[in-house]
Amino acid sequence: MVATCKSSDSDLERVWSPAAFHHSSFWSSLLSATMKPLHQRLHLYTEGDDTYIFVPVDDGVETQSLTIHRASGDIVLNRPNTPLPNYARRSQRTLYGIVGLISLSLSEYVIVITGRELKGRLMGHDIYRATAFDILPLNPNVSVHNPHHPVEAHLLALVRSHLHGGNFLFAYGWDVTRRLQAQWETQEKAAHKALWEMADDRFFWNRFLQTRLIEANGSNGKQDLSKFVLPIMYGTFDLRPAFIQGRHMQLCLISRRSRFRAGTRYFRRGIDHEGHVANFNETEQLLLVEGPTTPGAQRVTDDLFATKLSFVQIRGSVPVFWAEVNTLRYKPDLQIMDLQETADVMKKHLQEQVSVYGNQYLVNLVNHKGHEQPVKEAYERHVAELNLPNVRYEYFDFHNECRKMRWDRISVLIDIMKDDLEKEGYFRLDAIQPEPVKLQQGVVRTNCMDNLDRTNVVQAALAKYTLNLQLRELGVLPPGASVDHYEGFSKDFREIWADHADAIATAYGGSGALKSDFTRTNQRTRKGAVEDGMKSVLRYLKNNYFDGARQDAFDLVTGNWVPRKNPAAAMFLVTDARPLITRSVPVAASFSLFMICAGLTLPRTSDYSLFYYFMLWFSLLAISLLFILIHGIDYVSWPRLIPPTDVIYYSGPGYRSGNHGKGLKDNFGIAKRSRWLGTPRSRVEMDHIELGDMKKRVD
Structure with missing residues (x-):
C-alpha cells in the first residue's frame, strides 16, 4: 500500500531495508487487501419509464450491471456482460456510488453521488467527500424538481438539505467507519467480506437508506450486490x-x-x-x-x-x-x-x-x-x-x-x-x-x-x-x-x-x-x-x-420517521395550525416597526402632531413583543416529524429551571398544550414518541 497524500508524491523515492519492505507488505495485505472491492464509477442508463440500469465502468470482462425496476421496485443483479436494452439511454453524468433508496409519500427514490472531492490518500486508499447528489424517482409520474403535492415537495426538500448540508466521506477500499485498531483486530473475520458487512453500525450513516440493497443482496441465494453497497460516514x-x-x-x-x-x-x-x-x-x-x-x-x-x-x-x-x-x-x-x-x-x-x-x-x-x-x-x-x-x-x-x-x-x-x-x-x-x-x-x-x-x-x-x-x-x-x-x-x-x-x-x-x-x-x-x-x-x-x-x-434520512404512502396524512408538515392570533402578532409587530420608521420621515405640523402617532405604534410594538416573549414556544421552529411535546410539557419527577414561553396560564400553574405541536391523541402515538426514545415512527 502507498501511504502518502497528494502533496507528498515526491517522497516515494525514499528507501527502506528489504526486511522492512517484507513486513510492511505482509501487514498491508492483511489489513485491507482481502476486502471485496466496490465499484468506483457507474454509468446510468434508463429504459423509458421502466428501469434504471447501473453499469460499472472499467470492471473487467465479467461486468455485472444492476437493474432497478421502477414499477415494482425490484432490484436485480444482471448476469455478466448482459447486453443493454436497445432503447436504453445513457445519462451524461458519471455516478460515483449509490447512497441508497428512500421511500416518501408518493414514490421511492434512488439517491446517487454525482460529484466527489479527493480529501487525501491514506495508506494507499483514496478518501473522498461527496459533493453532489442526484435523486431519481421510481414513480415515473413524479417530478423530483416539481412534485405535484406540497407534502412530497417538502420531504424532498428535507432530503436535499440534509445531503448538501452534511460532510459525507467514503472510500472504495478502506473502511472509513472503523478505527485502525478495530480493523486490525477483525482482519481475519473481514477476509472476503463486503465493506458494508464490516462497517461500524454506529457510523454507517446511510445504513437505513441501504436497507433495500442489503435485503436484496443474496435474497434469492444468487445475487451479490456488495460491490454496489457503499458505506458513507458523516464526519471529518x-x-x-x-x-x-x-x-x-x-x-x-x-x-x-x-x-x-x-x-x-x-x-x-x-x-x-x-x-x-x-x-x-x-x-x-x-x-x-x-x-x-x-x-x-x-x-x-x-x-x-x-x-x-x-x-x-x-x-x-x-x-x-x-x-x-x-x-x-x-x-x-x-x-x-x-x-x-x-x-x-x-x-x-x-x-x-x-x-x-x-x-x-x-x-x-x-x-x-x-x-x-x-x-x-x-x-x-x-x-x-x-x-x-x-x-x-x-x-x-x-x-x-x-x-x-x-x-x-x-x-x-x-x-x-x-x-x-x-x-x-x-x-x-x-x-x-x-x-x-x-x-x-x-x-x-x-x-x-x-x-x-x-x-x-x-x-x-x-x-x-x-x-x-x-x-x-x-x-x-x-x-x-x-x-x-x-x-x-x-x-x-x-x-x-x-x-x-x-x-x-x-x-x-x-x-x-x-x-x-x-x-x-x-x-x-x-x-x-x-x-x-x-x-x-x-x-x-x-x-x-x-x-x-x-x-x-x-x-x-436516518429512518426515525417513515412517511405513509398517503400525502394527505402528512399535511401538518406544510400547514400552520397555530391559532390566528398567534400567527398575526408577528405581522402586527412588523407593521408597527414599519410605521415607526415611516413616521420619522413625516413632516411635523406641530409639536404634538406625531406624539400620539408614535405612542400608538410604539405601544402596539411593545404589546406584540411582550406577547411573543410570553408565548415563546409558539414561535420556535420545532421539529414536526417527531415533536418533543413530552419534553416541553413534562410534569414528572426531576428538575425544571423555569416554565417560560407557555403563556400566562402556565405562570399560574395551569398546564396548556399547544395542539399544533402534535400532542398525541392515542396511547399508540404516545408509545412512538415516548420521552427520550428514538423508535421509528410511521405517520
Missing part, C-alpha cells in the same frame, strides 16, 4: 504531510458521527431508552512515520511509512434524560427527567463503551454552579450509584480553572490524567513486527453541555500530550521536547484540530466552534472572544428559528 477527515528532525510523516484526524440519536443541539440532548446519547463522536488521530533510510537499500513504492499510530477519543452528551427547551430566551429552560430507568440506560451506555473501547475515563466539564449545575449533579449521582468497574469519573471545573483567559491551566487536567493516558496508551504497528507493539486499552470520554467548545479544547490538549509521547517513544523528539518547538508541525496540528472542531460544531450547533482561537494559536485573545460572541448569536438564531427543519431532515 484531514491529512497533512509533516517533517520533524528530517523524518517524513503524515498527521491525520478523523471524526465519526453516530447515526443514533442524531440531530441538532437543542432537539437532541441526553440519552434515549436504547442507551444512545446525542452528539456522539469518535475522534481518531493517526500518525504515520517513515522508517530510517539506509543508503543503497531497495526502493519501495508499496508503503512509505514504517510505523502507524492511532489515538482514539470519544465525546457524547451527558447520559441522563435531560433537555433544554427553547422559549426564545437566550438561555433555554433546563429540564431534567428523573425516570426510573435512568440508571439502567446509563449502565447500558457505559457498558457498551467498555465493550467497544475498553476502560472508560469520563471527563466532565459541565459547570458546578448556575444553569448547568443540575446536569452535573444528576450525572455524578448516577455514576456513583452504578459504581461500574472499568469506569472512572473525573470532574474538571473548566471555566473556573481557565478564567481570565488562563487557558494554559488545562495542564492541570493533563497532570491529573497523565498516568492513565500513559497506562491506556495508544495503538501502534511497526512494519518490522507482525503484531502490534501497543494496543489502546481504554478511551477518554469527554463532555460539556454541548460537547462542542470546551470538549474540543480538552480533546486537542489530550491529543497533543499523546502525540508528544508517541514522537518521543519513536526517537523523533528528544526527551522533554514538544511539537510546540517545531512551528510548522505545531501550526498544522492546531489547524487540523480547529477545523475538526468547527465542522462538528456546525453540524450540531449551527456555527463554528467557540474558543477556536486558542486551538489555532495556543492563545486566548480578545478578538477571539468577540468572534465567539458573533458565533453565539448565530447559534441562537439557528437553534430557535431554523433547526426544526434540520432535525426533521435527520429523522427522515
Whole structure:
C-alpha cells in the first residue's frame, strides 16, 4: 500500500531495508487487501419509464450491471456482460456510488453521488467527500424538481438539505467507519467480506437508506450486490504531510458521527431508552512515520511509512434524560427527567463503551454552579450509584480553572490524567513486527453541555500530550521536547484540530466552534472572544428559528420517521395550525416597526402632531413583543416529524429551571398544550414518541 497524500508524491523515492519492505507488505495485505472491492464509477442508463440500469465502468470482462425496476421496485443483479436494452439511454453524468433508496409519500427514490472531492490518500486508499447528489424517482409520474403535492415537495426538500448540508466521506477500499485498531483486530473475520458487512453500525450513516440493497443482496441465494453497497460516514477527515528532525510523516484526524440519536443541539440532548446519547463522536488521530533510510537499500513504492499510530477519543452528551427547551430566551429552560430507568440506560451506555473501547475515563466539564449545575449533579449521582468497574469519573471545573483567559491551566487536567493516558496508551504497528507493539486499552470520554467548545479544547490538549509521547517513544523528539518547538508541525496540528472542531460544531450547533482561537494559536485573545460572541448569536438564531427543519431532515434520512404512502396524512408538515392570533402578532409587530420608521420621515405640523402617532405604534410594538416573549414556544421552529411535546410539557419527577414561553396560564400553574405541536391523541402515538426514545415512527 502507498501511504502518502497528494502533496507528498515526491517522497516515494525514499528507501527502506528489504526486511522492512517484507513486513510492511505482509501487514498491508492483511489489513485491507482481502476486502471485496466496490465499484468506483457507474454509468446510468434508463429504459423509458421502466428501469434504471447501473453499469460499472472499467470492471473487467465479467461486468455485472444492476437493474432497478421502477414499477415494482425490484432490484436485480444482471448476469455478466448482459447486453443493454436497445432503447436504453445513457445519462451524461458519471455516478460515483449509490447512497441508497428512500421511500416518501408518493414514490421511492434512488439517491446517487454525482460529484466527489479527493480529501487525501491514506495508506494507499483514496478518501473522498461527496459533493453532489442526484435523486431519481421510481414513480415515473413524479417530478423530483416539481412534485405535484406540497407534502412530497417538502420531504424532498428535507432530503436535499440534509445531503448538501452534511460532510459525507467514503472510500472504495478502506473502511472509513472503523478505527485502525478495530480493523486490525477483525482482519481475519473481514477476509472476503463486503465493506458494508464490516462497517461500524454506529457510523454507517446511510445504513437505513441501504436497507433495500442489503435485503436484496443474496435474497434469492444468487445475487451479490456488495460491490454496489457503499458505506458513507458523516464526519471529518484531514491529512497533512509533516517533517520533524528530517523524518517524513503524515498527521491525520478523523471524526465519526453516530447515526443514533442524531440531530441538532437543542432537539437532541441526553440519552434515549436504547442507551444512545446525542452528539456522539469518535475522534481518531493517526500518525504515520517513515522508517530510517539506509543508503543503497531497495526502493519501495508499496508503503512509505514504517510505523502507524492511532489515538482514539470519544465525546457524547451527558447520559441522563435531560433537555433544554427553547422559549426564545437566550438561555433555554433546563429540564431534567428523573425516570426510573435512568440508571439502567446509563449502565447500558457505559457498558457498551467498555465493550467497544475498553476502560472508560469520563471527563466532565459541565459547570458546578448556575444553569448547568443540575446536569452535573444528576450525572455524578448516577455514576456513583452504578459504581461500574472499568469506569472512572473525573470532574474538571473548566471555566473556573481557565478564567481570565488562563487557558494554559488545562495542564492541570493533563497532570491529573497523565498516568492513565500513559497506562491506556495508544495503538501502534511497526512494519518490522507482525503484531502490534501497543494496543489502546481504554478511551477518554469527554463532555460539556454541548460537547462542542470546551470538549474540543480538552480533546486537542489530550491529543497533543499523546502525540508528544508517541514522537518521543519513536526517537523523533528528544526527551522533554514538544511539537510546540517545531512551528510548522505545531501550526498544522492546531489547524487540523480547529477545523475538526468547527465542522462538528456546525453540524450540531449551527456555527463554528467557540474558543477556536486558542486551538489555532495556543492563545486566548480578545478578538477571539468577540468572534465567539458573533458565533453565539448565530447559534441562537439557528437553534430557535431554523433547526426544526434540520432535525426533521435527520429523522427522515436516518429512518426515525417513515412517511405513509398517503400525502394527505402528512399535511401538518406544510400547514400552520397555530391559532390566528398567534400567527398575526408577528405581522402586527412588523407593521408597527414599519410605521415607526415611516413616521420619522413625516413632516411635523406641530409639536404634538406625531406624539400620539408614535405612542400608538410604539405601544402596539411593545404589546406584540411582550406577547411573543410570553408565548415563546409558539414561535420556535420545532421539529414536526417527531415533536418533543413530552419534553416541553413534562410534569414528572426531576428538575425544571423555569416554565417560560407557555403563556400566562402556565405562570399560574395551569398546564396548556399547544395542539399544533402534535400532542398525541392515542396511547399508540404516545408509545412512538415516548420521552427520550428514538423508535421509528410511521405517520
